Amino acid sequence: MRLVQVFVPNDSRVAVRKQLEEMGVEYLFTTEESHREGSIASFPVPSGAVDGVLDRLYDAGLDEDTYTVVTDAARANVPNADDLTERYAEMPKGNLGTSHAEIRERAEDLKPATPTYLAFAVVSAIVAVAGLLLDSAIAIVGAMVIAPFAGSTLSASVGAVISDREMVVDSATSQAAGLVVAYVGAVVMTLFLRETGFVPSELAVTRIGQVSAFLTPSLLTLAIAITAGFAGALALATDLPVSIAGVAVAAAIVPAAATAGVGTVWGLPVVVLGAVVLLLMNIVFINLAAYVALVSLGYRSSVIRSVRENTRISLRSGAYAVVVLLFIAVVVVTSAGTYQHLTFEQDVNQEVQATLAETEYSTLELVSVKTEYNGLSPSENGVSVTVTVSRTTDTGYELLADDLRAGLDGTTSRPVTVNVRFLDYQQSQPVESVERSKAFSAGSAAV
Structure with missing residues (x-):
C-alpha cells in the first residue's frame, strides 16, 4: 500500500472529494496552515493504483504540479483495502505495477553515490579474483553480494521505458565506469598476488574450474543474464526486494570482469577475449530482458515518440543519441x-x-x-x-x-x-x- 498526500486548493476540494468517492478511496482532509489556502488530502491506495488515482484527480482540475508525497504504508486499516487491492491488481496492462515516478526512484536508490559505487566495484572485483584463483565458488558468491551493478544496469531499461533520456545516459556511463574500475581492480589484485608469491606465477589459470567457467559464452550463462534482467525488472515494478535480483545481475558481470583481469596479468589474450565477449553478452541481454519485462508489465511509454516530440539539438540530446547508437x-x-x-x-x-x-x-x-x-x-x-x-x-x-x-x-x-x-x-x-x-x-x- 501507498499513502498519498496532495495539496488541494479550496476551489478544487469539491471536485477532488467527488473523484475519490467515485473510486471508493477512503480519504481525510487536513487544514493546511501556510500562505496557501487549501487542505491536505491523505488517502491509502494499492501500489498499482497511485498513477490511476492521481490521473483522475488531475482530470478533475487538480494542478499536476501541486505538492504531492507518496510514501510506503506498512499497514492501512481502511474498510475497503481488500477491494481496492483486488480491483487494481486486475487492471489491464498499462496500469499495472508502480508508478513511473516510483520506479524511477527505486532504480535510482539502487545506485549509491559515485565514490561508493566505484569503491564497491573495486572491492567486488578483488573478492572475485580471490575466488577465481582459489577455485572457491563461495568467495565468488560473496563478490556478487557486494557488487553495486544492479542499479547502474537496470536503470538503463527503466529510463528507456519511461522515456527518461538522462537516466539512460547516466546508466550507460555508470556501467562503463564501473566495469573499467572493476577490471583495473582485478588486474591490480591479480598482479599483487602473483608478484608477491601468494599465487605461483606458473599456475595454469585456464585449468582452474572457476576460471574456465567464464572463458566463453554458453547457453547457460546466457540464461543467467536473461533471467537476471527479468528478475530485476520484476522486483523494481513490484514490492519485491531488488537486492535479491541484484545478486543475479552481479553473477553475470563480476566473475567475467575478474576473469579478464586474471587473463591480462597472465598474458593470455585468449582469456581476456573470451571473458570480454561473455561480459558484453551478459550486459546486453540483461538490459534487453529488463526492458522487455517492464514493457510486458504495462510500462509502455514510447521512446520513439518521446524522442520525436522532445528532441532538441543540444549536448545532452547528442550524448543520448551516441549512447543509443553505441x-x-x-x-x-x-x-x-x-x-x-x-x-x-x-x-x-x-x-x-x-x-x-x-x-x-x-x-x-x-x-x-x-x-x-x-x-x-x-x-x-x-x-x-x-x-x-x-x-x-x-x-x-x-x-x-x-x-x-x-x-x-x-x-x-x-x-x-x-x-x-x-x-x-x-x-x-x-x-x-x-x-x-x-x-x-x-x-x-x-x-
Missing part, C-alpha cells in the same frame, strides 16, 4: 556473435554424443564438453573443444581425439582443435555379483 551496435554485434557461438556449441555437443555412441567407445562416460577460444578470431578457426570422459579400463582410445576432430570438422565446417581428458577410476564389484556374473556366462556358453 548500444544498438553492441547489441547487433554481440547478438550475432552469441548466436554463432551457441550454434557452434550445440553442433559440438551433438557430434561428441554421436561419436561416443559408437560401439568402440561404449565403455566411456561423458563428463563434460567445453568450447573455448584459442586464438584472437573466435568467428573463424580460433576455437578448441575439450572433452572430458571417464573410463574404467586401461584401453588407450588413442584415436578418440582424431575421431572427434574429424566429426566436428565435418559438422561445423570449421577447423577445431580437440583435447580429450580422461578420468580414470577403478571399480570393484561385490563378490556375489562377480560369481553370479560368471555363472550366467557359463550357463550361456553351455546353451
Whole structure:
C-alpha cells in the first residue's frame, strides 16, 4: 500500500472529494496552515493504483504540479483495502505495477553515490579474483553480494521505458565506469598476488574450474543474464526486494570482469577475449530482458515518440543519441556473435554424443564438453573443444581425439582443435555379483 498526500486548493476540494468517492478511496482532509489556502488530502491506495488515482484527480482540475508525497504504508486499516487491492491488481496492462515516478526512484536508490559505487566495484572485483584463483565458488558468491551493478544496469531499461533520456545516459556511463574500475581492480589484485608469491606465477589459470567457467559464452550463462534482467525488472515494478535480483545481475558481470583481469596479468589474450565477449553478452541481454519485462508489465511509454516530440539539438540530446547508437551496435554485434557461438556449441555437443555412441567407445562416460577460444578470431578457426570422459579400463582410445576432430570438422565446417581428458577410476564389484556374473556366462556358453 501507498499513502498519498496532495495539496488541494479550496476551489478544487469539491471536485477532488467527488473523484475519490467515485473510486471508493477512503480519504481525510487536513487544514493546511501556510500562505496557501487549501487542505491536505491523505488517502491509502494499492501500489498499482497511485498513477490511476492521481490521473483522475488531475482530470478533475487538480494542478499536476501541486505538492504531492507518496510514501510506503506498512499497514492501512481502511474498510475497503481488500477491494481496492483486488480491483487494481486486475487492471489491464498499462496500469499495472508502480508508478513511473516510483520506479524511477527505486532504480535510482539502487545506485549509491559515485565514490561508493566505484569503491564497491573495486572491492567486488578483488573478492572475485580471490575466488577465481582459489577455485572457491563461495568467495565468488560473496563478490556478487557486494557488487553495486544492479542499479547502474537496470536503470538503463527503466529510463528507456519511461522515456527518461538522462537516466539512460547516466546508466550507460555508470556501467562503463564501473566495469573499467572493476577490471583495473582485478588486474591490480591479480598482479599483487602473483608478484608477491601468494599465487605461483606458473599456475595454469585456464585449468582452474572457476576460471574456465567464464572463458566463453554458453547457453547457460546466457540464461543467467536473461533471467537476471527479468528478475530485476520484476522486483523494481513490484514490492519485491531488488537486492535479491541484484545478486543475479552481479553473477553475470563480476566473475567475467575478474576473469579478464586474471587473463591480462597472465598474458593470455585468449582469456581476456573470451571473458570480454561473455561480459558484453551478459550486459546486453540483461538490459534487453529488463526492458522487455517492464514493457510486458504495462510500462509502455514510447521512446520513439518521446524522442520525436522532445528532441532538441543540444549536448545532452547528442550524448543520448551516441549512447543509443553505441548500444544498438553492441547489441547487433554481440547478438550475432552469441548466436554463432551457441550454434557452434550445440553442433559440438551433438557430434561428441554421436561419436561416443559408437560401439568402440561404449565403455566411456561423458563428463563434460567445453568450447573455448584459442586464438584472437573466435568467428573463424580460433576455437578448441575439450572433452572430458571417464573410463574404467586401461584401453588407450588413442584415436578418440582424431575421431572427434574429424566429426566436428565435418559438422561445423570449421577447423577445431580437440583435447580429450580422461578420468580414470577403478571399480570393484561385490563378490556375489562377480560369481553370479560368471555363472550366467557359463550357463550361456553351455546353451
